[in-house]
Amino acid sequence: MIMSGATIQASAPARETVRGGRSSLTRSRIRAAWIFIAPTLIVLALIAGWPLARTIWFSFTDANLNSLNDYEFIGLENYIANYDGEWLGLLTDTDWWRSVWNTVWFTAISVSIEAVLGTIVALILNASFPGRGIMRAVILIPWAIPTVVSAKMWNWMLHDQFGVINDMLLRLGLIAAPITWTANPDTALWTVVMVDVWKTTPFMALLILAALQMLPGDIYEAAKVDGVHPVRVFFRVTLPLIKPALIVAVIFRALDALRVFDLIYVLTANSRDTMSMSVFARQQLVDFQEVGLGSAASTLIFLIIALLIVITMAAGRVRLGGETR
Amino acid sequence: MADVVLKNVRKSFGRARVIHGVDLDVKDGEFLVFVGPSGCGKSTLLRLIAGLEDITSGDLFIGGQRVNDLAPAKRGIAMVFQSYALYPHMSVYDNMAFGLELAKSSKAQIDAKVREAARMLQIENLLDRKPRQLSGGQRQRVAIGRAIVRDPKVFLFDEPLSNLDAALRVQTRIEIAKLHTDTRATMIYVTHDQVEAMTLADRIVVLNAGRIEQVGTPLELYHRPANLFVAGFLGSPQMNFITCVVSHVGSDGVQVQLPNAGMITVPVSSDGVRVGETVTLGIRPDHVKVSAQGTLTGRIELVEELGENHLLYVDFGKDRHLTIREPGDARHGIGQEVSLSLAPESCHLFKDSGEALPLIAPTGTPMARSPSPATSAA
Ligand SMILES: Nc1ncnc2c1ncn2[C@@H]1O[C@H](COP(=O)(O)OP(=O)(O)OP(=O)(O)O)[C@@H](O)[C@H]1O
Numbered sequence: 001m002i003m004s005g006a007t008i009q010a011s012a013p014a015r016e017t018v019r020g021g022r023s024s025l026t027r028s029r030i031r032a033a034w035i036f037i038a039p040t041l042i043v044l045a046l047i048a049g050w051p052l053a054r055t056i057w058f059s060f061t062d063a064n065l066n067s068l069n070d071y072e073f074i075g076l077e078n079y080i081a082n083y084d085g086e087w088l089g090l091l092t093d094t095d096w097w098r099s100v101w102n103t104v105w106f107t108a109i110s111v112s113i114e115a116v117l118g119t120i121v122a123l124i125l126n127a128s129f130p131g132r133g134i135m136r137a138v139i140l141i142p143w144a145i146p147t148v149v150s151a152k153m154w155n156w157m158l159h160d161q162f163g164v165i166n167d168m169l170l171r172l173g174l175i176a177a178p179i180t181w182t183a184n185p186d187t188a189l190w191t192v193v194m195v196d197v198w199k200t201t202p203f204m205a206l207l208i209l210a211a212l213q214m215l216p217g218d219i220y221e222a223a224k225v226d227g228v229h230p231v232r233v234f235f236r237v238t239l240p241l242i243k244p245a246l247i248v249a250v251i252f253r254a255l256d257a258l259r260v261f262d263l264i265y266v267l268t269a270n271s272r273d274t275m276s277m278s279v280f281a282r283q284q285l286v287d288f289q290e291v292g293l294g295s296a297a298s299t300l301i302f303l304i305i306a307l308l309i310v311i312t313m314a315a316g317r318v319r320l321g322g323e324t325r
Numbered sequence: 326m327a328d329v330v331l332k333n334v335r336k337s338f339g340r341a342r343v344i345h346g347v348d349l350d351v352k353d354g355e356f357l358v359f360v361g362p363s364g365c366g367k368s369t370l371l372r373l374i375a376g377l378e379d380i381t382s383g384d385l386f387i388g389g390q391r392v393n394d395l396a397p398a399k400r401g402i403a404m405v406f407q408s409y410a411l412y413p414h415m416s417v418y419d420n421m422a423f424g425l426e427l428a429k430s431s432k433a434q435i436d437a438k439v440r441e442a443a444r445m446l447q448i449e450n451l452l453d454r455k456p457r458q459l460s461g462g463q464r465q466r467v468a469i470g471r472a473i474v475r476d477p478k479v480f481l482f483d484e485p486l487s488n489l490d491a492a493l494r495v496q497t498r499i500e501i502a503k504l505h506t507d508t509r510a511t512m513i514y515v516t517h518d519q520v521e522a523m524t525l526a527d528r529i530v531v532l533n534a535g536r537i538e539q540v541g542t543p544l545e546l547y548h549r550p551a552n553l554f555v556a557g558f559l560g561s562p563q564m565n566f567i568t569c570v571v572s573h574v575g576s577d578g579v580q581v582q583l584p585n586a587g588m589i590t591v592p593v594s595s596d597g598v599r600v601g602e603t604v605t606l607g608i609r610p611d612h613v614k615v616s617a618q619g620t621l622t623g624r625i626e627l628v629e630e631l632g633e634n635h636l637l638y639v640d641f642g643k644d645r646h647l648t649i650r651e652p653g654d655a656r657h658g659i660g661q662e663v664s665l666s667l668a669p670e671s672c673h674l675f676k677d678s679g680e681a682l683p684l685i686a687p688t689g690t691p692m693a694r695s696p697s698p699a700t701s702a703a
C-alpha cells in the first residue's frame with residue numbers, strides 16, 4: 001500500500017493524493033465493494049426500511065384500520081398528550097408499561113435459564129458417549145416444531161381439567177387441586193417461561209456446542225496433567241473461551257425473546273398478566289383498530305430493543321464481527 | 326528417585342493394537358529419546374506414561390510405585406506438548422501459574438516459582454503477554470516453563486521443537502540440554518529429528534510398529550545397529566544395503582561375494598549363517614571411498630554438492646545403487662566410471678531375519694568402532 005501510494009504521488013497530479021490520499025487501486029476496490037453490497041442494501045431498504053419508516057410515520061398520525069387513507073398528522077399525541085390537564089397517550093398507559101415489564105422479565109429469566117441449561121446440554125453432547133449422534137438429533141426436536149404447534153400442545157398438557165401435567169402432579173401428591181397454569185396470575189408468566197425454555201434450549205445448546213467443538217483439545221490434557229479440578233477448568237478455561245459465542249447466542253435469543261408474540265398469544269391470549277409488547281401492539285392495531293397507537297407501540301418496541309442490545313453489547317464488550325482471537 | 330519402568334506394556338485402541346509389549350527401564354536422571362517412523366507409537370507410549378491414555382495391560386512404575394491407576398497429576402510428571410497447549414486467553418504468567426493455583430501453594434510461592442522459571446528461560450519480559458502475541462519459539466519456552474514450575478520428577482516432551490525453524494531448534498535444543506543438566510530430572514523425549522536424538526540422548530529407544538527395535542547410547546546405535554531397521558533408520562543419508570551371498574565362514578570373519586564385484590571379509594562372527602546363504606551387507610556412505618583399486622566399479626549417476634562435503638550416487642549394475650559421502654567439493658562428474666573400496670571393518674552384515682551379526686570378540690576389533698557401552702551420565 002505504501003509503495004503504490006508513493007508511485008501515484010510521483011506520477012499523478014497532486015489532486016489525486018489530496019482526495020483522501022487513496023490510491024486508485026483502493027478506490028476501485030471500494031467501488032467494487034459498493035457494487036456488491038448494493039443489491040442487499042436495496043432489498044433491505046424495501047423489506048425492512050420501508051415498513052419501519054411507514055410504522056414510524058403512522059405513529060405520528062391518528063390512522064384507523066377502517067380508513068387507512070384518511071388520517072391526520074397529530075405529532076406526538078399517540079405517545080403523550082395533555083387533554084384538559086389530563087395526561088394521555090402510550091407513555092402514560094399502565095397496560096403498556098406492564099407489557100414492557102412482562103417482556104423484559106420474560107426475556108431476562110428465560111434467556112438466563114436457557115443459557116445455563118444450553119451450556120450444560122452442550123457440555124454433555126460434547127462428551128463422547130455411545131449414541132451421541134442420535135442424541136444430538138433428538139434434542140433438536142422441540143426447536144424444529146413450529147411455535148404455534150408446540151404452544152397448542154403445551155396448552156393441552158397444561159389444561160386445568162384435562163391436562164396431563166395436573167394429572168401427574170395430583171397423582172404424585174405434589175398438589176392438592178388442579179392449577180390453572182396459564183390463567184393464574186401467579187403461574188402464567190412462569191408457565192410461558194417454562195415452555196419457552198423447553199423450546200429454545202436446544203438452539204442455545206447447538207450454538208454453544210459449535211463453540212465447544214472449536215476449542216483445542218490439548219489444553220484440556222495440559223490441565224489434566226497439571227491436576228486442575230474439572231470444575232475449575234470449566235470456569236477458568238472453557239467458559240472464557242466460549243464467552244464470545246455465548247454472548248452472541250444470548251443476544252440472538254434476547255432479540256427473539258423481546259419480540260415474543262406467538263407463544264404468549266397462543267398460551268394466554270390477551271391476558272394482561274402475560275401480555276408482551278408485541279401482543280399489546282397487535283391488540284391496539286387489530287382488536288382496537290388504532291393504527292396510530294399500535295404504530296407508536298411498535299416504534300417504542302423498536303427503540304427499546306435497540307437500546308437493550310446496545311447495552312448488552314457494551315456490557316459484554318463484544319463487537320460483532322470485531323475482535324478475533 | 327524417579328526411575329520409570331515399563332513391564333510388558335501394551336495398548337490397544339478398540340481392536341487396533343498400537344503398543345505390543347514394551348519393556349523399558351529409564352534410570353533416574355536419564356535423558357531418554359524415543360525415535361521411530363511416523364505412527365510407530367511414540368506419542369502413544371509417552372501418553373501412557375503421562376496417564377493421558379489407559380494402559381491396556383502391563384505395569385508402569387514411576388519412582389518404584391505402580392502408577393497404572395494413578396491420575397496424571399499424581400504421577401509427578403510434567404508434559405510439554407508439540408502444539409504447546411497454552412491457554413489462549415491467559416497471560417504467560419497465568420499460563421505458568423494456573424497449574425499451581427491449588428490450595429497448597431501460597432501466592433508468594435507461586436510468584437517466586439514462575440519468576441524463577443521465567444528468568445531461566447529468558448521470558449521475564451513476556452509475562453504479561455497472551456500466547457497469540459508470542460513467536461513460536463517463545464510459546465515453546467512458555468510451555469517448557471509451565472512444566473518447570475511444577476518441579477516434576479519426570480519431564481515428558483512430545484516433539485517439542487518440530488514447529489520451530491532450524492536456528493531456533495538448535496537454540497532451544499541447547500536450552501533443553503541445559504535444563505537437564507540443571508534439574509537432573511528424568512526426561513523422556515519424543516522426536517523425529519535424528520540430530521536431536523543423537524545430541525540430547527543418554528540413550529535412544531528406536532521404536533517400530535509398536536515394538537522396541539533397539540535401546541542404546543547414540544553411538545552404540547549408530548555404530549552397532551542391532552538390525553536392518555535401526556541401521557536404515559539412523560544416519561542420513563541412509564546406510565547402503567547390498568544383498569550378497571556368503572562365500573566363506575572363518576575365524577577372522579564372514580566372507581561375502583558382492584554382486585558384479587569382488588569379495589569382502591567382514592570381521593563378524595557367523596552366528597549360524599552358512600556358506601551360500603543370502604545376507605545383507607550394510608555400509609554407511611562415509612565408509613565407501615573412491616580409490617584406484619576398489620572392490621566395486623560403477624558409474625556416477627548424480628552428484629550433490631553440500632559445501633563441506635558432497636554426495637555421489639553410483640550405479641553398479643542391475644539397478645544397484647550406492648551413496649557415497651566424501652569431504653570437500655566433488656572431483657568426479659556425472660557419467661564417470663569410478664572404482665570403490667569398502668572398509669571391511671565398517672561393514673555390517675544382516676541375516677535374512679534382519680538381525681545383525683555380532684562383532685568377533687572385542688579384542689580383535691578396532692577401538693574406534695566399538696564405543697564403551699556408556700550408560701547415562703547420572
Ligand atoms: N485415539 C486413537 N485411536 C485409535 N488409534 C490411535 C489413536 N491414537 C493413536 N492411534 C494409532 O496408534 C498408532 C501410533 O500413533 P502415535 O500417535 O503414537 O504415533 P507416533 O509415533 O507419535 O507418530 P508421529 O511421529 O506421526 O507423531 C497410529 O497408527 C495411530 O493411528
Ligand SMILES: [Mg+2]
Binds near residue numbers: 367368369
Ligand atoms: Mg506423535
